[in-house]
Amino acid sequence: MMPTWLLGFIISALLHITSVGSVTNSQPCGRGFPALPFLLHAAVPFRFLKCHTGSQHSSGAPAPRSKFAVPRAHVARARHDQMHASRSHLPAPGDADALLRLVAACRAPAHLPSLRAAHARLLSLLHPSHPSAAPARVKLIQAYASCFALPAARAVLESSCSLDRAAAAATVCFNVLIRALTAASLHRDALRLFASMRPRGPACFPDHYTYPLALKSCAATKDLLLGLQIHSAVARLGLDANRYVAHSAISMYARCGRPEDAYRVFEGMQHRDVVSWNAMISGFSRAGLFERAVEVFKEFVALQCSVPDAGTMASILPAMGSAKAEDILFVTKAFDEMQFKELISWNAMLAIYANNRYHVKAVELFLRMEKDGVEPDSVTLATVLPPCGELSAFSVGKRIHEIIKRKRMLPNSILENALMDMYASCGCLKDAREVFDSMSSRDVISWTSIVSAYGKHGHGREAVDLFEKMLGQGLEPDSIAFVAILAACSHSGLLDVGKRYFDSMTCRYHITPKAEHYTCMVDLLGRAACISEAYDFIRTMPIEPNERVWGALLQACRIHSNMDIGLVAADSLFRLVPEQTGYYVLLSNMYARAGRWADVTLVRSVMADKGIKKLPGASIVELGDRVHTFHIGDRCHPQSEMIYQKLDELLQKIRGMGYNPEVEATLHDIEEEDKEGHLSVHSEKLAIAFLLINTSPGTPIRVTMNLRICGDCHLAAKLISTITSREIILKDANRIHHIVQGACSCGDYW
Ligand SMILES: [Zn+2]
Ligand SMILES: [Zn+2]
Numbered sequence: 001m002m003p004t005w006l007l008g009f010i011i012s013a014l015l016h017i018t019s020v021g022s023v024t025n026s027q028p029c030g031r032g033f034p035a036l037p038f039l040l041h042a043a044v045p046f047r048f049l050k051c052h053t054g055s056q057h058s059s060g061a062p063a064p065r066s067k068f069a070v071p072r073a074h075v076a077r078a079r080h081d082q083m084h085a086s087r088s089h090l091p092a093p094g095d096a097d098a099l100l101r102l103v104a105a106c107r108a109p110a111h112l113p114s115l116r117a118a119h120a121r122l123l124s125l126l127h128p129s130h131p132s133a134a135p136a137r138v139k140l141i142q143a144y145a146s147c148f149a150l151p152a153a154r155a156v157l158e159s160s161c162s163l164d165r166a167a168a169a170a171t172v173c174f175n176v177l178i179r180a181l182t183a184a185s186l187h188r189d190a191l192r193l194f195a196s197m198r199p200r201g202p203a204c205f206p207d208h209y210t211y212p213l214a215l216k217s218c219a220a221t222k223d224l225l226l227g228l229q230i231h232s233a234v235a236r237l238g239l240d241a242n243r244y245v246a247h248s249a250i251s252m253y254a255r256c257g258r259p260e261d262a263y264r265v266f267e268g269m270q271h272r273d274v275v276s277w278n279a280m281i282s283g284f285s286r287a288g289l290f291e292r293a294v295e296v297f298k299e300f301v302a303l304q305c306s307v308p309d310a311g312t313m314a315s316i317l318p319a320m321g322s323a324k325a326e327d328i329l330f331v332t333k334a335f336d337e338m339q340f341k342e343l344i345s346w347n348a349m350l351a352i353y354a355n356n357r358y359h360v361k362a363v364e365l366f367l368r369m370e371k372d373g374v375e376p377d378s379v380t381l382a383t384v385l386p387p388c389g390e391l392s393a394f395s396v397g398k399r400i401h402e403i404i405k406r407k408r409m410l411p412n413s414i415l416e417n418a419l420m421d422m423y424a425s426c427g428c429l430k431d432a433r434e435v436f437d438s439m440s441s442r443d444v445i446s447w448t449s450i451v452s453a454y455g456k457h458g459h460g461r462e463a464v465d466l467f468e469k470m471l472g473q474g475l476e477p478d479s480i481a482f483v484a485i486l487a488a489c490s491h492s493g494l495l496d497v498g499k500r501y502f503d504s505m506t507c508r509y510h511i512t513p514k515a516e517h518y519t520c521m522v523d524l525l526g527r528a529a530c531i532s533e534a535y536d537f538i539r540t541m542p543i544e545p546n547e548r549v550w551g552a553l554l555q556a557c558r559i560h561s562n563m564d565i566g567l568v569a570a571d572s573l574f575r576l577v578p579e580q581t582g583y584y585v586l587l588s589n590m591y592a593r594a595g596r597w598a599d600v601t602l603v604r605s606v607m608a609d610k611g612i613k614k615l616p617g618a619s620i621v622e623l624g625d626r627v628h629t630f631h632i633g634d635r636c637h638p639q640s641e642m643i644y645q646k647l648d649e650l651l652q653k654i655r656g657m658g659y660n661p662e663v664e665a666t667l668h669d670i671e672e673e674d675k676e677g678h679l680s681v682h683s684e685k686l687a688i689a690f691l692l693i694n695t696s697p698g699t700p701i702r703v704t705m706n707l708r709i710c711g712d713c714h715l716a717a718k719l720i721s722t723i724t725s726r727e728i729i730l731k732d733a734n735r736i737h738h739i740v741q742g743a744c745s746c747g748d749y750w
Helices: 004-020 071-084 096-106 109-125 133-146 149-162 171-183 187-197 210-220 222-234 245-253 259-268 274-286 289-302 310-320 326-338 344-353 358-370 377-388 395-406 411-424 430-438 444-456 459-471 479-492 493-509 514-529 529-540 547-559 563-576 581-593 595-611 640-655 681-696 709-722
Strands: 617-624 627-629 701-705 729-731 734-741
Touching: 096 109, 096 187, 109 133, 109 411, 133 149, 133 171, 133 377, 133 479, 133 701, 149 171, 149 358, 171 187, 171 210, 171 514, 187 210, 210 222, 222 493, 245 259, 245 274, 259 274, 274 289, 274 310, 274 326, 274 514, 289 310, 289 326, 310 344, 326 344, 344 377, 358 377, 358 627, 377 395, 377 411, 377 729, 395 411, 395 617, 411 444, 444 459, 444 479, 459 479, 459 493, 493 514, 493 640, 514 529, 514 547, 529 563, 547 563, 547 581, 563 581, 581 595, 595 617, 627 681, 640 709, 640 729, 681 701, 709 729, 709 734
Parallel strands: 701 729
Antiparallel strands: 617 627, 617 701, 729 734
16 A cells, blocks of 8 residues: 555645646636746745735734835835946847846846846836836736745836726736735735735726635635635626636635535536536545545546546545545546646556555556656656555566666655665565665655565564664654554564563653554564463453454464464454455364364355355566466466466475475465365466566566465475575565575564
């Protein structure tokens, strides 16, 4: 599953891009206000002051002094610059058009001196009543805003207020500056400037360009009251039929927690375009009404009046967290039918797959992007790395690392942490460690990733050393870091160390244990054969034990053949998750192991009665750029014949080394049919044989399984690693088995 820190990052990245990209740009930029990429940074180093006309938002506190409030000084500065700039690269004096082109080209703080000089010349060149003077002021405001010089922009605005007397003449200037402020996330400032417009008279009245901006700022500051006031003012003016106004009203209501009001506005719209639908989908998504969001999405696609775009994809993404298969299929279809796919759409589709554990689909989509020549960005790569790890798709993961290096995307802790997780998940502890060692700064997430990597590989001691090193650096472990270290202890059977960490978590760090921590503790105790202690632990838990906690106990009971407590655990599980196959199989395996065949039959008939289908065991391997999936007894693969031949040959050889399919091994977690004879065709064995045929000697064999590996396959894999001199890295549902020359990193403790 994609870690939450990564999921949050991806969603916010995509939503951010669309809210300033597709959604905003589709609003009228008719007055020529350009995109201001630098203003997208929230940390724009200026603050705009409460303006002198006041507003309903003044907090009563005295306004801080601001450069923004001294417009006259800037006019003087411009005049001063005029005297000094004559020998610079400015156009010939008298060429107002060239000067205006220069002004329009000023886009960064570095351009500020040229801008000031050009401004000064324009002042002398264009009399305020000259027909070009008003458009020049608009251009100047835009340029000053682009150069972070908001006080100067404000100064020009003030001059426009006093000069442009005609109705709504100064409004354009206000709109330009308010837009710059909203783009810079200075929403309060934008609202203050908005509030100052009307009192200045008809020349400064807000118009249908101003209202959407103001509503947007209300949405961002979650100011429902002001939003309502503005919306009703808009209705009185008859502007509410305006599409752009309606879109902003929809977002405002949705973000202020009034999704039904948003829907009313949406329904009342006479003409809807793709932006209207996006606004409503995103409104429901943001309000957490995911089903409604999907409904609107479907309605939109069904209408076929316009096609979904990148904004649609980004809007639906948050609603697709754990989506129904049919909904994912629906979105996939809509995505495939998009003629022009922007990067945002690809990223959103990738994230939908990744969040819903469609790992193969996610990696395939990424490969398709590469084939289509779509340049990935850091969001793409961070999204596809976890699925690569889940599938042990090492070569794709490695290639992504190369792309990251080539595009010089590092240092970037999100990518580095994702890389570490991917390598660890592919069984490449060494590569994970290299990424970790090369990081310029490491946060708790980075340390947690490396601790968890060592833990999953069964290197509990190293995990503990790393965890201690993190503490030594003064970093405060969080709840997830403790899950990592407790799991590491449990995988390596470090009972006392694990108990100590659990105590320190509560006593020293005051972290309230969650179900994950309890699961680790039950696992730790259970594997160490302290079954009764584990059971007592569950009974004294302050929170209701969930499925995983009981599941860990049942697993321990199976390993240590504790029938009494095992039955208690199974009973709780059947009440909690009556349809979950795995636990019935576990229980029937326990009975079988105890020779209670009548009970085995009973459990199986219960399963049959309830119509419970078993989760099919599957093994996945990567070869070249393809992911191959094998099921038990699979004969669908084109190389099937060769695979079975190879397997026969291998089993012959290892029989000579003492391999003998045991009775117990027939109690695989997956299938009942394979009690005898079918052992040789467990999916993991097929996958190993397939890779042995298709890779050159010495290449490590990486197999990912959806269930826990069975004892028989574990033994067979160890022996095969000896006779073929191959490293075998088997990732099962629980951990990683790194097998080298007949020895597994799990120490046969799993
Ligand atoms: Zn098996
Ligand atoms: Zn193992």
